[in-house]
Amino acid sequence: MTPPPPPPALQKNQLFVGTFVHSKSLNQLEYLHDASVAVDKSGRIVAIELQCRDQATAAETLCSKLGWDAAADVEVRVCKEGQFFFPGFIDTHIHAPQYPNAGIFGNSTLLDWLNKYTFPMEASLAALPRARRVYSQVVRRTLSHGTTAAAYYATIDVAATNLLADLCLAAGQRAFVGRVCMDRNAPDNYIDKGGPAAVLARTMETIDHMRTIDPEGDIVAPILTPRFAPACTPETMSRLGDVARDQDLRIQTHISENVGEIALVREQYPDSRDYASVYDMFGLLTKRTVLAHAVHLTDDEVALVAKRGAKVAHCPCSNSALTSGECPVRWLLDRDIDVGLGTDVSGGYAPSILEAARLASLVSRHLAMPYNSQGDAARAPSDVDKKRREEATLGVEEVLHLATRGGAKVLGLDHKVGGFEVGMEWDAQLVGLNMVADNGDDEGDDESNSNNGCGVIVADPHEGNVDVFGWETWDERIAKWLFNGDDRNTKMVWVKGRLVHQRPSS
Amino acid sequence: MTPPPPPPALQKNQLFVGTFVHSKSLNQLEYLHDASVAVDKSGRIVAIELQCRDQATAAETLCSKLGWDAAADVEVRVCKEGQFFFPGFIDTHIHAPQYPNAGIFGNSTLLDWLNKYTFPMEASLAALPRARRVYSQVVRRTLSHGTTAAAYYATIDVAATNLLADLCLAAGQRAFVGRVCMDRNAPDNYIDKGGPAAVLARTMETIDHMRTIDPEGDIVAPILTPRFAPACTPETMSRLGDVARDQDLRIQTHISENVGEIALVREQYPDSRDYASVYDMFGLLTKRTVLAHAVHLTDDEVALVAKRGAKVAHCPCSNSALTSGECPVRWLLDRDIDVGLGTDVSGGYAPSILEAARLASLVSRHLAMPYNSQGDAARAPSDVDKKRREEATLGVEEVLHLATRGGAKVLGLDHKVGGFEVGMEWDAQLVGLNMVADNGDDEGDDESNSNNGCGVIVADPHEGNVDVFGWETWDERIAKWLFNGDDRNTKMVWVKGRLVHQRPSS
Incomplete structure (x- = not known):
């Protein structure tokens, strides 16, 4: 085609x-x-x-x-x-193939949600007519909500990933499109096969395609997309880190969204200090890296992310829907980390960055709330903690900043848009x-x-x-x-x- | 007119x-x-x-x-x-005169929000053309969102309250309409004057009007509306309790929304065991009472509310927006308290019960969330508490139940609608x-x-x-x-x- x-x-x-x-x-x-x-x-x-x-x-x-x-x-x-x-608006984190599941998540949390809803849907988009139908609707809907630039995760499928890039270009929506790399901890019918070299080769196919259809990368450009540490072999992550460095490519991945996920990474990398250090070890924590979620980062991790200049995509709709946690945005901003907003469809239920901004404001208020009285009264927060929580509240101006200028910085577009x-x-x-x-x-x-x-x-x-x-x-x-x-x-x-x-x- | x-x-x-x-x-x-x-x-x-x-x-x-x-x-x-x-849908708690402020609350919480945004807006609706413009739009909007029955707070003004009842009847929306009673702790230009007898007389004027325009109370019916304990003198509350008993009237008020409000009630009633007991003492805690919020009730209060058969209007949009807290709905339901949803416009930003249902589900997830790591790690919840929180999550079926059958029970309409x-x-x-x-x-x-x-x-x-x-x-x-x-x-x-x-x- x-x-x-x-x-x-x-x-x-x-x-x-x-x-x-x-x-x-x-x-x-x-x-x-x-x-x-x-x-x-x-x-x-x-x-x-x-x-x-x-x-x-x-x-x-x-x-x-x-x-x-x-x-x-x-x-x-x-x-x-x-x-x-x-x-x-700038959507710094959205999974295009998950769009048909928007609003469908039951009472699941990240790891069971991936297996129950997400992997089957993503796998099914290897059928190009289905991918075309879904991706066309995603681009149309996000544009209708004012999203002029988006960082998209596609699937592991090369042809469908290229199709998403084609559709963004045709519609004129700025897009970073990433073929998802995942070569472990995934179902048999939806996993990158053939070892790290094959993973790299398939990724390069999509990068080459985007460089062909938009040589300047003005509207559509590639982004390296290791799904998240638990789903990539160390060898694959290492090679992706090399390519990112050699070709100065953008990277997007997930970090510290859910406590079960964090425990899994700790099991996989018992010698690594923490989750952020895993990405850093493979050269994946750069100033061109977009880290989705960052809900439960430790002090050390925040310091490392800040030092590397990596960015954060805050996804409040998703973090609330999947009961992941409340990202302390103010704390990240105070450490000079650039933060933008992501819809994270379909962990997030809505393709709208305005909804994400609204929820960013509400979630910040949940962080700032007094503890609920039942059971919690005995555990009243310390003064320091109370202050931190009270300062958490994000106002109208702040969340709209994240939705525009903040997102532009996260995607390295702040000299152009926002x-x-x-x-x-x-x-x-x-x-x-x-x-x-x-x-x-x-x-x-x-x-x-x-x-x-x-x-x-x-x-x-x-x-x-x-x-x-x-x-x-x-x-x-x-x-x-x-x-x-x-x-x-x-x-x-x-x-x-x-x-x-x-x-x-x- | x-x-x-x-x-x-x-x-x-x-x-x-x-x-x-x-x-x-x-x-x-x-x-x-x-x-x-x-x-x-x-x-x-x-x-x-x-x-x-x-x-x-x-x-x-x-x-x-x-x-x-x-x-x-x-x-x-x-x-x-x-x-x-x-x-x-059934909206068990909405302030019609606050509608023009929907979405406008800055970073305020309950008590400053009342003085800064709410009282001035409510006072301004003593001008009937303005009241007509605002109330017409409220009824139109809530109907457009599928709200077929609503428990409205009007203002202290008799004529404007009667106008709201007229407009609901003309539009065919089931409505309980209450003239707000508030005779202390309110601004000079927006306070019930003349003492308890005058407060009662004005309230009866609106009740009589509604009984005239809809004698069966099929579409429009009155509801006694002491704003909340801090804004009513004990004598007024006592008289309202008498009228409620003598005429078997519905009652609506607020309870335990905000920690500052609770402290204020404690100051006002140092001898009362708690906030719920204040209403109970005046005969205002009945099976026909709708209590808005109930975010921070204690064990004792929940037991009392359950014993009296009083109902709760859960207002998640408002509780999040005003940083009030997270109402433990599951806990109330488990104690056999009837719970419905309220938009609480304009503490709540949206006139839609579907939005309230969506937020009820999200807020329940915030209750169920693991503690955020910074500062909180040392204060890990007990197993009992963890279980309570995990059980807090409300699913799709549950919040839609609250939006229909639950609301019908709260308003005493469950034999008719839902x-x-x-x-x-x-x-x-x-x-x-x-x-x-x-x-x-x-x-x-x-x-x-x-x-x-x-x-x-x-x-x-x-x-x-x-x-x-x-x-x-x-x-x-x-x-x-x-x-x-x-x-x-x-x-x-x-x-x-x-x-x-x-x-x-x-």
Whole structure:
């Protein structure tokens, strides 16, 4: 099967006019109102102009400055009331083949969940028509939730992994795609066979494919993906470490998600100081490594991760659903570890980074909670511990930082995406909230969302659940979006200047 | 202002045909496939027929049995593929006037949250146009999420409370509406003035209004609402207890949500054994009492609550958002306390009971989690405690039970609603999931949700986020709905046989 052709180049320069919201620092959002952002045909932000009250002013000022022909050469997009531009979300950890299992996990925890739900589903995607159906839906859904870049785990299958890369490229979603390496502790029908050399060879096949379809790695690029220490032989990990070093490749894997998993690693590597040291020993703990979960790291491990410059993908939906634990994000950030968010579909139930951000905030509150009284009263935490827990809480600004700038750092894209700055690329979403009509009783003057006279209220299919009454501050609007928003609020999505997703009423 | 007229009586008998899913017991869902449910003009289920493979069979069998004229007198609704009927959700705890603050809580906890966000918003709804705008939207939104019955807190304002009751009646949503009583520890501009007699008189005004607009209390009925112990004088609580006893009225209040609140009650009632005993002393702990939260109850309190037959509204979204704590639901259920779910808008950020059910499941997992390693390792839980925590996990079936049958018990409606049984009333929702097309690449044969040929994927506004590939079991479909469903999946909503909400493409 020939891969689909890459998306066509942009035909026009673009001007975006209205309100722009992005993360300025970990705990601060910046609001640029009445602003205009100019994006050239390469998808790059070439100018940002403030105080452009209207489209005419914006076009006039910026086009003359840039030497653009406003009439022929420029497409203009202006925010409507209740809308704003926000950087695209970055999903630092998602398993594309597990998508059909989203929400299906019963009362399992990591190790039984892998065997019961995950390995059978992944194995089944060796059938390419099935892989195409599933992967197409994953890319479509994540784009619809505003995910402009994702670090995907595929399966062990070469052809299906290449197909996922093709589909991301065709849809225009930035993707790091990794063939999963796993040559032990896996079922007979879903295990890398033939020894470490064969594992490497299959991995190189997928890397070569991605380098062929996207030579610059601008949209799609490979990432080495040893599943996790328990599933890879030492020899395979060692060879992957060598390749990573020789070719300066990105790496993604899992660490310290679940207490049973940690015990397993300790059994496998009795002489290793800890889990992080296992990866380090094989050259897999680098500044280009994305470690998913990091829920139960010890002090020593955090120090090592920080020293190596490795990154963390925090996956709160998954950690809650699989009863894994509560990742102490604040503690990692305080040690200068870069943290982004991951949906971890389908350990995580939702393909939405907005949901992950919401849960990141809630999970941080669980860390900060007073102990429950039954049984725990006798074990009141020490003052030091209490303080650490209370400081754990992550606010709206912080989780949205993790969802954008944080994720960009984790994937090594922070020079390109995550915020609106001249020189960066236009990976963005247009967000629209629902402005509640002023006639609370809706007396027949509005067809949508109204009582139709027979007493039946008919919903507006486009509006979503974020109700803005008009008196809210901008910080409050953003908080409302974080806590009640969904894909209906993501009206349009661009990657590198190209419109890749939109809703019918945008 | 004259209240709107009550909804018209049903003109036809109704037959519902297809798959019916409801809770059979705490941990079991029952699936009735190829079934038909007959609902008469009073909104009551009069017959359930199994093995009706099609509409014709259903109509024939049931109509002849019931003596209905199938041609003239019966409306038939048949499930489409991916659709099923489910009981309406029951919200046992929601503050209608706080709805505009949904999602807005910063890093506050209960007591500062009340002063900073809540009291000012509630006070502002003394302006009736504003109250009408807000309350209309609350009723519309909760109905759109499948909430067929709700226990509402209004404000201290009589006219606005009566307006909320009017709006519920007009929309056809079952509602217990309570004027909030609070005559101490509240701001000057938002406090019940004039002493206990005046508090009682204002409360009776709203009770009388509801008894006038809905004499049977079939759709709208009053509920006594002392805000919580810290905000009511002992004399007021005592009088409310008397009225509750004399008129056999329902009661709703808050208990043991937050450690600061508990300390405050202890200061106010140094001679009372505990928080629950304060309510009990005033006759407010009855089998018709709904206690919201119950996060930090002691053994003694749980025993007292169980003895009195009082009920608990579990509000997981709120308890997580306000960092209140993790309610040990399993422990309450094991002591034979009835538990339902509450959105607790706007301590809870979402007006959806499906979201509350999802969070109930996740919060139960936080209770069951291993302690986080940093700082906690030295304080490993005892075996007894470990077991209690591990048993805490609530599964899909259990949280959906709480959302329907559990809520019905909490509100004293379990003889009427919460499941599909002959003699019960038709409070139901038609749920539809998205059947993923078989052509994963969507090659142009489908206008919606497709790649439009220019590389832009256009979303289908109707489909929601629950993707069914076709190979899932019914249990798996329900799990997918629980974890990724939203109001888009609730296609139609009925209360007492009457269609009260629908989506344009249902």
